[in-house]
Amino acid sequence: MFAASMRTLISPSLAPFSLHLPKPALFSSLLRVSRYPLTDSAFALSRFPVDSHRSTVSSRELKTDAASKSFSSFSAPGEIHVVVGPMFSGKTTTLLRRMLAEREMGKKIAIIKSDKDTRYCVESIVSHDGEKFPCWAIPDLASFRERFGLDAYENQLDVIGIDEAQFFGDLYEFCREAADKEGKTVIVAGLDGDYLRRRFGSVLDIIPIADTVTKLTSRCEVCGKRASFTLRKTEERETELIGGAEVYMPVCRSHYVSGQGVLETARAVLGSSQQNAAQRTM
Ligand SMILES: Nc1ncnc2c1ncn2[C@@H]1O[C@H](COP(=O)(O)OP(=O)(O)O)[C@@H](O)[C@H]1O
């Protein structure tokens, strides 16, 4: 078994942040402002108006009040974490570990996978090493809130894990809404590229709205070096083709290039011999 290695493309480093820590008093007020955007100051103004002897309300108070009302349903913002890499690089394993760590910290969690992936078990996500966890297998993310129950979704769910994210067309909208407006932490695992190394689904689209992005690697099945790509061993050409080690293998750059070349030649030869056979039978 290969131990998947991990390479972080973009990760939050606390070091530069701590070098520029503001003075404690300023820091605490920054924290207050960012965690409780306007409601705190609106509360202070309404209880202790600047000019308490006046009977009229200042425009500043009015503006703050209006802002506080429009933010009244706003919960603390959430987070988006993205884990990508080729097949067999440990994406599902990483997602499971992160989700279980969140649960250990007392967070309520739920894991979603695409119902297109019918390998193993429909109601669980299962890693290639056999680790598994119950999940919601659904066709699109928009339907999740209702299936989970709107009230339970709003009040009893903190962290949402999404596996096989490349199969969800509405990934961007769901993640943005969940993190920006609903205060959820979303941990997304999926293929960044397909077997032709083209962008896969909407996975790359969520990078600009993500807090962290991790690219994992596997081991090249040919030479054992670091593998960043997935080679399809069969002749099917459609982008979406569910399968495991019988169809795909993780490869390094040089074996991707040579393997893809060999496969393309083989497909061309196969294609022309099939055409010839069909013409002979006509
Ligand atoms: N053909 C294979 N090549 C590499 N790793 C494999 C292969 N088959 C099974 N594995 C195992 O798969 C594990 C990763 O599983 P998983 O977390 O499900 O990866 P991913 O979700 O990225 O496909 C590896 O740690 C390795 O032990």
Ligand SMILES: Cc1cn([C@H]2C[C@H](O)[C@@H](COP(=O)(O)O)O2)c(=O)[nH]c1=O
């Ligand atoms: C490269 C590639 C993969 N797929 C499919 C094959 C599997 O069902 C999943 C990936 O699963 P994993 O958890 O990352 O091992 O995606 C595909 O449909 N098309 C492709 O090009």
Ligand SMILES: [Zn+2]
């Ligand atoms: Zn190789």
